[in-house]
Amino acid sequence: MTDTSQTKVLTIAPELSGVRTSVWTLILADVAAEVTFDTYGSRQEIAQRYLAAHYLTLIKDDPLRRADAAGPVASDSSGQVSTNYVAVNYRDRNRYDETLYGRMFNQIRKSVAVPFTVITP
Numbered sequence: 118m119t120d121t122s123q124t125k126v127l128t129i130a131p132e133l134s135g136v137r138t139s140v141w142t143l144i145l146a147d148v149a150a151e152v153t154f155d156t157y158g159s160r161q162e163i164a165q166r167y168l169a170a171h172y173l174t175l176i177k178d179d180p181l182r183r184a185d186a187a188g189p190v191a192s193d194s195s196g197q198v199s200t201n202y203v204a205v206n207y208r209d210r211n212r213y214d215e216t217l218y219g220r221m222f223n224q225i226r227k228s229v230a231v232p233f234t235v236i237t238p
Contacts, residue, residue, distance in 0.1 A: 120149040121165035130170040130218060136177055144172050157229050164225045170218035 123141050127134055145165075152165045194200070213219030213226075 119162060121145065121162050121169060125162070125166050126169045126173070129166060130174065133170065133173045133177060136173055140173070140176060144169050144176070148172070157225070160225055160229060164222055164229075167218045167222040167225065171213060171216045171222055174216045174218060 123145065126145075148165045148169045152161055152168055154161045157164045213223040
């Protein structure tokens with residue numbers, strides 16, 4: 118399976134088009150190392166795409182403002198459409214809740230069966 122690309126990430130997150138090339142290169146390399154075929158199987162590229170968009174969204178925002186507003190996203194809006202989110206279980210919250218792309222990655226991550234090896238004595 119091939120790794121995701123800047124083009125694929127921009128397809129789902131066109132607002133990231135202003136991010137510097139050097140940042141893209143670094144994030145795509147990090148995501149490729151973090152999300153491997155061995156763990157994600159056929160969903161590897163999709164998981165990489167959403168994780169890269171998540172990281173880039175966090176980086177693109179003003180870091181000082183993000184530090185003050187850290188926590189799960191409570192709502193999103195685009196034009197006249199808005200969505201409010203309700204946390205079901207506080208223990209399930211994590212940094213991926215901070216962006217729409219992180220929440221999508223988290224769903225993919227939770228749906229993937231982690232491979233394991235049984236070693237008998």
